Amino acid sequence: MAEAREHSFEGTCLEFLPDCYAFALSLTRRSHDAEDLVQDTFVKAQRAFASFQPGTNAKAWLFTILRRLHIDRFRRERLRPTPLPQDELVEMARGAGDVPAEPEPLPWDALPPGALEDAVNEIPDPFRLPVRLRDLDGFAYKEIGAILNIPAGTVMSRLHRGREYLRRALVRLAEPDRGEAAGTEEGPRD
Amino acid sequence: MTTSPTPTAWFDDPAEVDRYLEGELDPDTQEARDADVAAGRMDVDRLERRRRELEGLAAAGARHRATLGHALPEGLESRVRFALRRDRTRAPRRWIAAAAAIVLVAVGLGVLGDRGEQAEAMPPEVIEAIAAARMSPSAPRGCDDTEHLGRLPIVQDGHLNVWRCEEEGKRTVAKLYRPEDLPAIGYAAIAAEGVERGPDLGRTDLEDMVVFDLVYGNRRHYFAVGRAWLDYVETIHPGRASCRACHNTSRVGEKNPHNIVQRSWRLRR
Numbered sequence: 048m049a050e051a052r053e054h055s056f057e058g059t060c061l062e063f064l065p066d067c068y069a070f071a072l073s074l075t076r077r078s079h080d081a082e083d084l085v086q087d088t089f090v091k092a093q094r095a096f097a098s099f100q101p102g103t104n105a106k107a108w109l110f111t112i113l114r115r116l117h118i119d120r121f122r123r124e125r126l127r128p129t130p131l132p133q134d135e136l137v138e139m140a141r142g143a144g145d146v147p148a149e150p151e152p153l154p155w156d157a158l159p160p161g162a163l164e165d166a167v168n169e170i171p172d173p174f175r176l177p178v179r180l181r182d183l184d185g186f187a188y189k190e191i192g193a194i195l196n197i198p199a200g201t202v203m204s205r206l207h208r209g210r211e212y213l214r215r216a217l218v219r220l221a222e223p224d225r226g227e228a229a230g231t232e233e234g235p236r237d
Numbered sequence: 238m239t240t241s242p243t244p245t246a247w248f249d250d251p252a253e254v255d256r257y258l259e260g261e262l263d264p265d266t267q268e269a270r271d272a273d274v275a276a277g278r279m280d281v282d283r284l285e286r287r288r289r290e291l292e293g294l295a296a297a298g299a300r301h302r303a304t305l306g307h308a309l310p311e312g313l314e315s316r317v318r319f320a321l322r323r324d325r326t327r328a329p330r331r332w333i334a335a336a337a338a339i340v341l342v343a344v345g346l347g348v349l350g351d352r353g354e355q356a357e358a359m360p361p362e363v364i365e366a367i368a369a370a371r372m373s374p375s376a377p378r379g380c381d382d383t384e385h386l387g388r389l390p391i392v393q394d395g396h397l398n399v400w401r402c403e404e405e406g407k408r409t410v411a412k413l414y415r416p417e418d419l420p421a422i423g424y425a426a427i428a429a430e431g432v433e434r435g436p437d438l439g440r441t442d443l444e445d446m447v448v449f450d451l452v453y454g455n456r457r458h459y460f461a462v463g464r465a466w467l468d469y470v471e472t473i474h475p476g477r478a479s480c481r482a483c484h485n486t487s488r489v490g491e492k493n494p495h496n497i498v499q500r501s502w503r504l505r506r
Binding site: 068 | 251252255256259290293294295296297298301302305310313314316320321325
């Protein structure tokens with residue numbers, strides 16, 4: 048019985064190993080740390096598998112565990128990133144929102160492989176994770192709120208602002224010369 | 238009397254437009270907004286442009302997810318599977334390990350009576366090293382210098398952090414500190430290649446931990462490492478796991494310069 052449950056854990060969760068590693072890498076930004084974080088996440092998830100409700104999103108469940116472990120480590124190491132002052136956040140958001148009323152279509156065909164992830168990584172921290180979780184990992188707003196432990200309204204606003212940064216980065220990656228010039232003049236601050 | 242500001246229509250708020258287009262609304266709200274669109278209350282061209290953009294983004298995200306498996310570091314999946322298996326087999330004994338830890342602490346405090354007459358008393362530093370290892374199962378390595386990466390996995394795994402690395406003659410020396418911000422506790426020596434004789438290395442085997450100790454710079458240093466980790470390394474580098482606890486794989490194939498002394502501590506000071 049217990050063995051069946053263990054097999055069920057691996058059958059349910061191990062397929063998300065690549066997703067978890069990519070998410071861990073985006074949090075830690077170092078491959079060794081990401082690997083450790085992923086391993087600990089799966090061990091912890093296995094121990095807590097009894098609390099997982101079949102039929103719910105296993106990937107979101109794993110991401111929630113992973114992010115909490117990451118925060119615990121930050122707390123323990125006292126390396127928590129300094130939060131940006133609220134007024135600076137507002138100013139950043141305002142800067143990112145200064146886009147033309149009718150922006151031109153994104154040049155998907157001109158983007159090099161991996162451009163989307165590169166562009167996401169350019170987004171400043173307060174806005175990066177919601178964009179990553181939505182546009183790279185495909186989570187619903189509600190799931191993003193649960194993973195990041197923030198209200199739905201915050202998810203929505205950060206996602207929107209983050210996507211404006213994303214748009215600018217994608218345009219720059221598609222047309223580097225033009226993008227650099229544009230970035231110099233009116234690119235978002237980070 | 239004050240007047241409240243006029244509420245912004247949902248279609249004037251780009252974040253709300255995204256929420257609508259991505260189907261993130263409850264059915265009633267979605268239906269109401271569909272009706273607004275059908276009634277021409279917003280610029281349909283703008284809505285369609287945004288819809289296409291979000292669809293392009295979703296498609297790019299799906300393409301990205303399809304390639305994720307290729308970006309997984311080699312060996313990570315087997316490492317995770319091993320850790321899961323190991324954890325399963327150890328789970329029934331976890332309460333025993335917890336009880337053993339309590340006993341160890343009690344021993345460290347000198348609470349228990351004599352259990353042996355011949356061996357030396359267990360140094361409290363052994364218990365401290367175990368506590369440090371348990372408190373911080375994973376922490377970033379301190380040296381970004383690639384020359385040192387992988388040389389101190391025990392440090393990489395967070396049992397200790399590197400304050401800085403220094404070259405002393407033919408040796409690389411790492412100054413270590415505990416992650417919980419205690420003062421620096423000293424230096425660990427990593428013998429340079431070609432060194433024939435290293436310091437004697439003490440080894441204490443416990444239920445779930447192995448503690449190494451060695452003297453360097455007139456001080457004895459204790460490093461605790463999880464047995465599960467050592468067992469895992471043993472599967473990759475048979476016979477060299479204890480080397481890998483402090484050194485990297487560059488030590489494979491070299492003659493072991495250390496004399497390993499198995500510790501058998503008496504359970505009371």
